[in-house]
Amino acid sequence: MSETYEEQEAQGMRTPTCLLGGAGITDRVAHGHDVDRFVEIGSLTKVLTGTVLARLAAEGAVGFDTPLEDCLDEVPCGTGITLRHLAEHTSGLPRLPAGPPGPPDDPYLPFTEAALRESLRGLDRLTAGRVGEREYSNLGYAVLGSALTAVTGRSYQELVDRHVLAPLGLEAGAVTAGPPEGRRLVPRDPFGRPRPLWTLTGPVLPAGGLWSTCRTLAYVLVALLVERRLGEPAPSWQRGPSIRWHDGATRGSSVLAAAYDDGRWILLHRLGGLARTERLATRVLAATGRA
Numbered sequence: 001m002s003e004t005y006e007e008q009e010a011q012g013m014r015t016p017t018c019l020l021g022g023a024g025i026t027d028r029v030a031h032g033h034d035v036d037r038f039v040e041i042g043s044l045t046k047v048l049t050g051t052v053l054a055r056l057a058a059e060g061a062v063g064f065d066t067p068l069e070d071c072l073d074e075v076p077c078g079t080g081i082t083l084r085h086l087a088e089h090t091s092g093l094p095r096l097p098a099g100p101p102g103p104p105d106d107p108y109l110p111f112t113e114a115a116l117r118e119s120l121r122g123l124d125r126l127t128a129g130r131v132g133e134r135e136y137s138n139l140g141y142a143v144l145g146s147a148l149t150a151v152t153g154r155s156y157q158e159l160v161d162r163h164v165l166a167p168l169g170l171e172a173g174a175v176t177a178g179p180p181e182g183r184r185l186v187p188r189d190p191f192g193r194p195r196p197l198w199t200l201t202g203p204v205l206p207a208g209g210l211w212s213t214c215r216t217l218a219y220v221l222v223a224l225l226v227e228r229r230l231g232e233p234a235p236s237w238q239r240g241p242s243i244r245w246h247d248g249a250t251r252g253s254s255v256l257a258a259a260y261d262d263g264r265w266i267l268l269h270r271l272g273g274l275a276r277t278e279r280l281a282t283r284v285l286a287a288t289g290r291a
Contacts, residue, residue, distance in 0.1 A: 015272040016185070017280075018214040022222070023264040024288040038179035038211040039269055040186075040197070041255050042248025045210040046141050048160050048175060050087045050236025051224065052148055055163040058231065062151050071147035074120035080131045081123070086144035087235045093140045094128035097204070105251070109199045116142060116203040138207040145206025156206055167230060168223045175212040175220070177205055184211070187252030187271045198251045208248060217257065218267045225259035249274035256281045264288060 016033040019025070029035055056062050062071070064084040069075040071083070085091040098119055102109040119126055120143065129135045145156050152159060161172040173179075178201070187195045200209030212220075223229045225237070225244055237244040245258035254274040258281070259265035268281045 015270050015276070017271075018269045019266070019280075019284065020214060020218045020268075021264075021266040021284070022226070023262075025264075025266055025284060032185075033214075033269070033271070034185055035215040036213050037185040038176075038183050038213055039255075039271075040200075040248075040250045040253040041175075041210050041212050041217065041269075042250045042253065043138070043208045044217075044246050044248035044255050044257055045206065045208050046236045046248075047224070047234060047246050047257075048164055048210060048220075049141055049145055049148070049156075049206040050234030051230060052159045052163045053083060053087055053144065054232070054234045055167075055230065056148065056152070062148070064235075068123075068143070068147060071151050072120055072143075074117055076121070076124045079124050083144060083147060084235065085131060086137075086140045086147070088134075089136045089140060090132050090134050091137060091140045091143075092127040092129045092131045092133060092135060093123075093137045093143065094126065095135065095137050095139065097139045097142065098122075098126055105196060106199050108202070108204045111142070111202055111204050113203055116146060119143075120146075138204060141207035142203045142205075146203060148206075160210070164220075164230075168220065170216065170219070174216050175210050177201055177209050177211065179211045185271070195252050200250065208250065214267060214269050217255075217269070218265075221257045221259060221265060221267055226263050226265055247274060247278060249277075258285070 014031045016031045018033040018035055019028040057064050065082045068081045069077050081091045097111045099115050100110055148159055149156055157177060160175060165174050189195055225233055233244055238246055242261045243258055247256040253271055254277040255269045256277055257267050266281055266285060268277055270277045
């Protein structure tokens with residue numbers, strides 16, 4: 001935990017890395033990373049989903065406290081779950097979808113639209129805890145995304161484009177589930193071949209399936225957390241003393257985004273595991289005197 005960024009580099013940990021930040025953080029792009037190529041952002045997708053909810057609530061299309069059964073016909077009455085519960089991970093739903101597990105190299109493959117509908121019909125029995133208790137849930141965000149698309153009649157991509165990207169002056173598809181193949185940056189094996197990716201384009205998309213360039217992602221981070229251009233940050237962000245943050249990881253990528261209340265911020269993306277990404281981000285923040 002004591003190594004600096006430079007010491008870690010000297011030890012040969014040469015994972016493609018993109019580090020962007022403000023107020024005392026030096027930008028670094030190393031070992032083949034590229035700020036203008038699309039990378040998987042994993043669970044940082046949840047921030048976009050939560051922002052869509054916040055924007056729809058501000059418009060009056062739904063409310064944070066709208067019961068889930070008012071949005072999705074399949075959901076039994078009386079679950080007590082609201083859209084706020086889903087956004088804050090307090091719905092009581094388990095972390096992962098129910099049903100047969102997927103293969104180790106693609107755990108979300110069986111989570112199809114049909115599987116989601118089956119889960120919704122049994123939602124009153126599909127709990128890992130009581131409503132109001134915190135249980136981080138990818139399933140909960142899949143359900144939230146489904147609720148928002150059902151209420152609006154728009155696809156998830158359309159909601160992100162309309163309620164997040166457009167108000168921030170970004171083009172539709174600047175954050176997307178389907179970037180052009182030629183603009184993707186993906187992990188590779190020792191022979192230079194692309195490694196297989198998880199299937200995140202189905203109903204789990206609102207929980208972790210978006211891609212973005214680091215340049216765009218940094219712009220969104222600053223706009224949402226530092227400049228507060230869309231108002232109070234969505235409840236999707238994790239909170240600590242004077243800081244909001246969220247991380248994300250897929251099979252081959254990891255990311256951490258954070259901003260302090262005083263305006264300092266960091267975005268770190270690596271083609272590698274989340275644990276090292278979090279440790280490196282902590283070290284960089286410590287060097288600014290704010291970790």
